[in-house]
Amino acid sequence: MGTVAERSQDLTAGASGRWSWAGLLDRFFRISERGSTIGREVVAGVTTFMTMAYILFVNPDILSSAGVPVEGAAVATALAAALTTLAMGLYANYPFALASGMGLNAALAFGLVLGQGVSWQTAMGVVVVEGLIVTLLVLTNVREAVMDAIPLTLKQAIGAGIGLFIAFIGLQNAGLVVNSDATLVTFGSITDKGPLLAIIGLLLTAVLMSRRVPGAILLGILITTVIGVPLGLTKAPSAWIRWPTAESFSTFFQADIRGVLNLAMLSSVFAFLMTDFFDTMGTVVAVGTEGGLMKDGKLPGLKRVLLVDSLAAALGGLLGASSVTTYVESASGVGQGGRTGLTSVVTGLLFLVAVLFAPLMGIVPSQATAPALILVGFLMLATIKDIPFHDFPESFPAFITLLSIPLTYSIARGIGYGFVTYVVVKLLSGRSREIHPLMWAVAVLFLISFLV
Numbered sequence: 333m334g335t336v337a338e339r340s341q342d343l344t345a346g347a348s349g350r351w352s353w354a355g356l357l358d359r360f361f362r363i364s365e366r367g368s369t370i371g372r373e374v375v376a377g378v379t380t381f382m383t384m385a386y387i388l389f390v391n392p393d394i395l396s397s398a399g400v401p402v403e404g405a406a407v408a409t410a411l412a413a414a415l416t417t418l419a420m421g422l423y424a425n426y427p428f429a430l431a432s433g434m435g436l437n438a439a440l441a442f443g444l445v446l447g448q449g450v451s452w453q454t455a456m457g458v459v460v461v462e463g464l465i466v467t468l469l470v471l472t473n474v475r476e477a478v479m480d481a482i483p484l485t486l487k488q489a490i491g492a493g494i495g496l497f498i499a500f501i502g503l504q505n506a507g508l509v510v511n512s513d514a515t516l517v518t519f520g521s522i523t524d525k526g527p528l529l530a531i532i533g534l535l536l537t538a539v540l541m542s543r544r545v546p547g548a549i550l551l552g553i554l555i556t557t558v559i560g561v562p563l564g565l566t567k568a569p570s571a572w573i574r575w576p577t578a579e580s581f582s583t584f585f586q587a588d589i590r591g592v593l594n595l596a597m598l599s600s601v602f603a604f605l606m607t608d609f610f611d612t613m614g615t616v617v618a619v620g621t622e623g624g625l626m627k628d629g630k631l632p633g634l635k636r637v638l639l640v641d642s643l644a645a646a647l648g649g650l651l652g653a654s655s656v657t658t659y660v661e662s663a664s665g666v667g668q669g670g671r672t673g674l675t676s677v678v679t680g681l682l683f684l685v686a687v688l689f690a691p692l693m694g695i696v697p698s699q700a701t702a703p704a705l706i707l708v709g710f711l712m713l714a715t716i717k718d719i720p721f722h723d724f725p726e727s728f729p730a731f732i733t734l735l736s737i738p739l740t741y742s743i744a745r746g747i748g749y750g751f752v753t754y755v756v757v758k759l760l761s762g763r764s765r766e767i768h769p770l771m772w773a774v775a776v777l778f779l780i781s782f783l784v
Contacts, residue, residue: 357674361425366625366671372546373427376670377678379550380429383664383701384679387413388690391432391654398445398452400652404583407576407687408653414683416644416656421676424636427665428619429679430644433657435742436607440654444600456587456649458597462605463646463655469609470638479613479638481770484629485719486750489730491618492716493737493746498660499709500738506530506702525563526699532559534703541707549668549704556700565699569691576687583652599784606781608655610744612641614737615658622712623666660743667708725761729754748778 358364363373392405413431420428436459444455469475482490503509507527512518520527537552545551560566592601616638620631631637641658648656665675716734721727733750740746755775758767 361421361672361674363672363674368669368671370674372669373672373674374678375547375550376427376665376668376675378682379547379553379668379704380427380659380662380665380670380675381679381682382550382553382696383661383704384413384429384431384659385686385694385696386698386701387431387434388683388686389694390434391437394437394441395452395652395654398441398455400441400452401579401582403577403579404581404652406574406690407580408583408648408651410683410686410690412644412648412651412653412656414680414687416640416647416680417676417683418680419644420637420640420658421673421680423673424633424640425673426620426625426631426633426637427623427662427670427672427675428616428637428658429662429665429676430641430656430658431683432648432654433608433611433659435611436604436657437654439604439607448600450597451588451591452652453586453588454591454597456583456652456654457589457592458600458604459649459655460587460589460646461592461649462601462608463642463644463649465601465605466609466642466645467639470635470642473635475609475613475638475642476635478770478774479617479634480630481768481774482613482617483726483754483766483768483771485726485730486733486747486754487617487621487629488715488719489733489750490614490737490743490747491621492713492719493734494614494618494660494663494743495709495712495715496734497709497738497741497743497746498663498705498712502702502705502709505698505705506534507699525565526697529556529560529563529565529697530699530702532556533700534706537703537707547668549664549707552703553696553700556703557696560697560700565697566695569695571691573688573692574690585650586652587649603781603784604655606748606777607742607744608642608645608657610747612638612658614743614747615660615662616641618660618712619658619663619666621715622663622708623671625671661705663708663712664704667704667711725757725763729757748782751775751778 357370388410391409392402395405396402409432416430440455444450445452507520509517510520533556540548540552557566620626644656648654719727719730729750732753733746736749737743737746752775755767
C-alpha cells in the first residue's frame with residue numbers, strides 16, 4: 333500500500349502523460365489497484381458521512397450533561413472527526429472514518445463526571461492519557477500483535493456480530509424495535525410515521541441494491557429524506573450556517589492530565605483503554621473483511637490504521653470531544669464500494685464543512701439512514717458461513733462473540749466474552765496448545781476489566 337511519501341514518489345515516477353487530477357488521485361490512493369473508481373469512492377464517502385452525521389448532535393448533547401459547553405463540544409466533535417478521518421485517508425489509505433465514540437462519551441459523562449464526581453476537564457484528561465498509552469502499545473507493536481493472535485473463527489464472528497449490532501441499531505433508529513420493561517425490547521408500531529418511513533426506505537434501498545443501481549445506499553437515503561417531507565419528519569433547519577465564536581473553542585486544550593496521574597484514576601484509565609482498544613479492533617476486522625481488504629486474515633498496513641486511531645483518542649480528549657475512535661458506520665461506505673482512503677478524505681471534508689453547516693446536516697431524519705445500517709448489517713453477516721460449526725471448541729466461542737456484541741450493546745464486551753470463552757473451552761477440551769500466548773494474557777485482562 334505504501335506510505336504517503338512512497339505513494340507521492342509513485343506519482344512523480346509514473347505520471348508522465350497522465351497529469352490530470354483523476355490520474356493523480358488514482359495513483360495516490362491506488363484506486364484502480366483495489367478495483368474501485370473515483371466516483372464510487374466519492375459516493376461511499378458521502379454515504380459514510382450521512383450515516384455518521386448524527387454524532388454532530390448526539391455527542392454535544394451527551395457531553396453537556398457533564399457540564400461541557402454545548403457550543404464548544406459541537407465544534408470539537410466536528411473538527412476532531414474531520415482531522416482524524418482525513419489522517420486515516422491520507423496516511424493509512426483506508427475507508428475508515430472516525431468520530432467521538434458512542435458509549436465512551438456516555439461513560440465519560442455519566443460514569444466519570446456524574447458518577448464519580450470528577451470534573452469534565454479531568455475526564456477529558458483520562459481520555460488523553462489512555463489514548464497516549466494505546467499509542468505506545470501501537471508503536472511497540474503490541475496492539476498489532478494482539479490482533480494477529482486472534483483466531484480466524486473469532487475474527488469471522490466479530491465481523492458477523494458487528495453486522496447484527498449495527499442492524500439492531502438501525503432497527504432502533506427506525507422505531508421498529510423499542511424499549512420494553514418486560515422483555516427489554518419489543519416491536520414498534522408500523523403505523524407511526526417514523527417506522528413507516530423507515531420501512532419504505534428499507535424496501536426502496538433493497539430493490540435498488542438488488543438491481544445493482546450505482547450508489548444504491550446513498551440514493552436510498554436521499555429519496556427517503558425527500559419522502560419524509562410530506563410526513564413531517566424531514567424539517568428545514570432553523571439556521572443554515574453557524575459561525576464560530578469564542579465560545580466555539582471553549583473546550584479546546586482544557587484536559588486536566590495532571591489530575592489523572594494518581595492511583596484513584598487508574599481503574600478509569602484502564603476501563604477506557606480496554607474499551608477503546610478492542611472496539612477499534614473489532615471495527616477494523618469487520619469493516620476490512622466486508623471490503624475484501626484483509627489478506628490471510630490480516631489487514632496490510634494495520635499499524636498505520638491503529639496509530640491514527642490511538643492518536644485520535646488523545647486528540648479527542650484535548651479538543652473536548654471525548655474519545656475519538658474508528659466508526660463501525662464506515663461499513664456503510666464500504667458497502668457502497670469504498671475501498672481506499674479517498675472515501676475517508678471525502679467524509680473528513682464533509683465533517684470539516686459541518687463546522688459551519690452543522691444545522692443543515694440535521695435535516696436527514698434517523699429513519700432515512702436506518703435502512704442503510706440494516707442492509708449493511710445484512711452484508712456483514714456473510715462471514716458467518718465460514719465459521720466451522722462442526723468443530724465445537726472452535727465454533728462455540730465464536731457463537732458467544734456473535735451473540736454478545738449486539739445483546740450487550742458493546743463491541744468490546746462481546747469480544748471479551750468470546751475471548752474468555754475461547755480460552756476456557758480450549759483448555760478444558762484438551763486443546764490448550766492451540767491458544768496463542770497473547771490470547772491467555774488478553775483473556776486475563778478482560779476478566780480484570782469485568783471486575784473493575
